[in-house]
Amino acid sequence: MKCLVTGGAGFIGSHVVDRLLARGDEVIAYDNLSTGQRGFLETASKSDRFRLVEADTLDADALVKAMAGVELVFHLAANADVRFGTEHPRRDLEQNTIATFNVLEAMREHGVKRLAFASTGSIYGDAVVIPTPEDAPFPVQTSLYGASKLACEGMIQAYSEGFGLNACIFRFVSILGERYSHGHVFDFYRSLLANPNQLTVLGDGKQRKSYLYVHDCIDAMLVALKTPAEPRARVLNLGTPEYCEVNQSIGWITGHLGLTPELRYTGGDRGWIGDSPFIFLQTARIRSLGWAPKLTIREGIIQTLEYLRHNHWLLENRA
Amino acid sequence: MKCLVTGGAGFIGSHVVDRLLARGDEVIAYDNLSTGQRGFLETASKSDRFRLVEADTLDADALVKAMAGVELVFHLAANADVRFGTEHPRRDLEQNTIATFNVLEAMREHGVKRLAFASTGSIYGDAVVIPTPEDAPFPVQTSLYGASKLACEGMIQAYSEGFGLNACIFRFVSILGERYSHGHVFDFYRSLLANPNQLTVLGDGKQRKSYLYVHDCIDAMLVALKTPAEPRARVLNLGTPEYCEVNQSIGWITGHLGLTPELRYTGGDRGWIGDSPFIFLQTARIRSLGWAPKLTIREGIIQTLEYLRHNHWLLENRA
Numbered sequence: 001m002k003c004l005v006t007g008g009a010g011f012i013g014s015h016v017v018d019r020l021l022a023r024g025d026e027v028i029a030y031d032n033l034s035t036g037q038r039g040f041l042e043t044a045s046k047s048d049r050f051r052l053v054e055a056d057t058l059d060a061d062a063l064v065k066a067m068a069g070v071e072l073v074f075h076l077a078a079n080a081d082v083r084f085g086t087e088h089p090r091r092d093l094e095q096n097t098i099a100t101f102n103v104l105e106a107m108r109e110h111g112v113k114r115l116a117f118a119s120t121g122s123i124y125g126d127a128v129v130i131p132t133p134e135d136a137p138f139p140v141q142t143s144l145y146g147a148s149k150l151a152c153e154g155m156i157q158a159y160s161e162g163f164g165l166n167a168c169i170f171r172f173v174s175i176l177g178e179r180y181s182h183g184h185v186f187d188f189y190r191s192l193l194a195n196p197n198q199l200t201v202l203g204d205g206k207q208r209k210s211y212l213y214v215h216d217c218i219d220a221m222l223v224a225l226k227t228p229a230e231p232r233a234r235v236l237n238l239g240t241p242e243y244c245e246v247n248q249s250i251g252w253i254t255g256h257l258g259l260t261p262e263l264r265y266t267g268g269d270r271g272w273i274g275d276s277p278f279i280f281l282q283t284a285r286i287r288s289l290g291w292a293p294k295l296t297i298r299e300g301i302i303q304t305l306e307y308l309r310h311n312h313w314l315l316e317n318r319a
Numbered sequence: 320m321k322c323l324v325t326g327g328a329g330f331i332g333s334h335v336v337d338r339l340l341a342r343g344d345e346v347i348a349y350d351n352l353s354t355g356q357r358g359f360l361e362t363a364s365k366s367d368r369f370r371l372v373e374a375d376t377l378d379a380d381a382l383v384k385a386m387a388g389v390e391l392v393f394h395l396a397a398n399a400d401v402r403f404g405t406e407h408p409r410r411d412l413e414q415n416t417i418a419t420f421n422v423l424e425a426m427r428e429h430g431v432k433r434l435a436f437a438s439t440g441s442i443y444g445d446a447v448v449i450p451t452p453e454d455a456p457f458p459v460q461t462s463l464y465g466a467s468k469l470a471c472e473g474m475i476q477a478y479s480e481g482f483g484l485n486a487c488i489f490r491f492v493s494i495l496g497e498r499y500s501h502g503h504v505f506d507f508y509r510s511l512l513a514n515p516n517q518l519t520v521l522g523d524g525k526q527r528k529s530y531l532y533v534h535d536c537i538d539a540m541l542v543a544l545k546t547p548a549e550p551r552a553r554v555l556n557l558g559t560p561e562y563c564e565v566n567q568s569i570g571w572i573t574g575h576l577g578l579t580p581e582l583r584y585t586g587g588d589r590g591w592i593g594d595s596p597f598i599f600l601q602t603a604r605i606r607s608l609g610w611a612p613k614l615t616i617r618e619g620i621i622q623t624l625e626y627l628r629h630n631h632w633l634l635e636n637r638a
Contacts, residue, residue: 085477085481089424089427089478089481090420090424098412101408101409105408105409125476135456137455137456137457140476140551141472141473141474141477141480142477142480144474144477144478147473147476151416151466151470151474153460154465154466154469155467155470157459157466158461158463158465158466158593161462162405162462162592162593163405232459232461233459
């Protein structure tokens with residue numbers, strides 16, 4: 001099958017590329033390399049079934065061109081950082097909402113019918129039901145990131161209804177693992193490298209969050225894509241059946257690194273504007289398809305630390 | 320108070336303009352006159368507290384300029400037709416989603432904190448709970464129009480959380496009344512003028528819909544805006560505590576006009592792609608603020624017919 005992976009040089013995307021190549025697919029990675037890394041595609045590049053298209057999802061013409069002959073799209077390219085939305089509101093609109101519209105139009109142009117989309121648990125805002133199911137009470141958005149992913153989900157659903165698109169919308173918790181290059185483990189690790197004796201923690205450290213190991217995440221997507229097509233866009237939460245406190249994950253990180261830094265809290269129950277103090281998703285729907293995660297949150301964090309320890313180039317590479 | 324009404328020359332917007340002027344406000348109508356009518360602003364134009372800015376909501380600079388000194392925004396400009404989304408998907412993205420982003424950014428630029436936004440009951444897709452409350456199960460979008468309004472709601476909510484915007488999001492059923500210039504009563508009336516003996520009905524005529532009279536709608540918005548500010552965006556359904564079948568409303572229309580046309584149904588349970596066969600909103604939230612509609616659906620339809628009968632210029636004016 002010929003697949004196109006937007007954000008194919010990114011953290012999750014490059015793993016998807018590798019997994020699709022491993023199962024024999026032809027794969028196009030579509031990436032503007034703004035945060036994606038050529039280094040992540042080292043193995044992929046050795047395959048003659050692989051091609052990198054270095055272009056932006058805002059370039060509608062390039063997307064249409066790349067989409068020729070494609071059967072399945074993984075749309076993973078995004079402004080994926082939930083934390084800085086209020087500093088540049090236009091970024092979420094452009095890189096998430098408008099970019100997704102461009103992907104949908106390029107697919108329509110070529111009659112491409114299958115789509116896997118990376119959405120987010122942030123879409124539930126401050127969820128009133130926890131663990132939060134896919135049909136939770138209509139949420140109120142608290143972040144521009146969540147709002148932009150909500151916009152994408154809505155368009156994908158309307159395209160499914162209007163144009164017969166067969167889409168899977170995956171609402172991820174935070175993803176961890178090899179090639180992980182932004183988020184709290186990354187920030188803590190880099191900060192501890194610079195100063196092992198002190199660590200600044202956003203909020204009060206009592207935020208409860210969920211994390212999922214990247215290969216568990218991809219397993220789940222591939223399982224869902226294998227189950228028979230549905231009339232409309234299917235929505236699936238992806239996460240572990242557990243959560244942890246930020247303080248707990250700090251304990252695992254510093255314990256693994258053999259450090260005992262002094263912790264300094266910025267205070268408040270949120271790490272940033274629009275931060276949700278408790279994210280924990282109900283995953284009965286994806287589990288009913290036979291999927292279960294292999295790693296716990298703690299194991300995912302350790303795996304991530306080991307990866308970062310052997311890949312300091314990535315720390316230096318990021319602003 | 321200085322108010323800006325986007326879509327201020329439109330069906331609902333021009334009534335809002337008149338009502339705000341009547342209560343003593345200074346009012347700017349912001350309208351590109353693509354569907355808005357100068358004729359609707361005849362009375363308003365006589366006030367020295369009124370000004371029309373003829374510009375597009377996609378013109379971000381013009382919006383910023385018009386927003387100077389404004390205290391309250393009614394954002395009503397939109398591609399308001401739910402029926403033709405699949406014919407031009409870009410229109411909903413641009414005129415609804417991107418236009419709303421422009422409004423929010425213009426407000427932020429000038430520190431304007433109060434917003435009333437016209438959303439839609441179409442946002443509930445094929446609702447699983449009817450009458451549908453504001454916190455109904457997280458819906459799946461069925462129309463590009465609904466999807467674009469969902470995108471707008473999400474952004475407004477995120478701006479409320481991130482920038483302290485105080486917003487009321489109103490989810491309208493279909494609105495009827497004077498200056499009504501698109502929708503089923505309009506279409507049926509024009510069709511019956513051309514041929515009183517035959518009427519084509521989209522779908523099977525058994526779709527159940529709700530309608531609200533335009534002055535009841537505006538009463539509700541003004542009541543909601545008077546109640547104390549909330550920390551986040553408030554969402555309020557607006558509708559009557561009743562619904563009717565399309566066939567029932569045809570009976571009222573033809574009865575009022577003294578006609579007995581042969582009815583020809585296009586068939587199927589939906590009038591168009593993404594049409595919802597049953598729209599009926601729970602309005603306990605707005606009613607708890609002391610509001611109740613004055614006209615029934617039937618009375619609203621008759622009022623609309625009487626208006627159209629005396630304003631045939633409007634029928635000829637529209638493609």
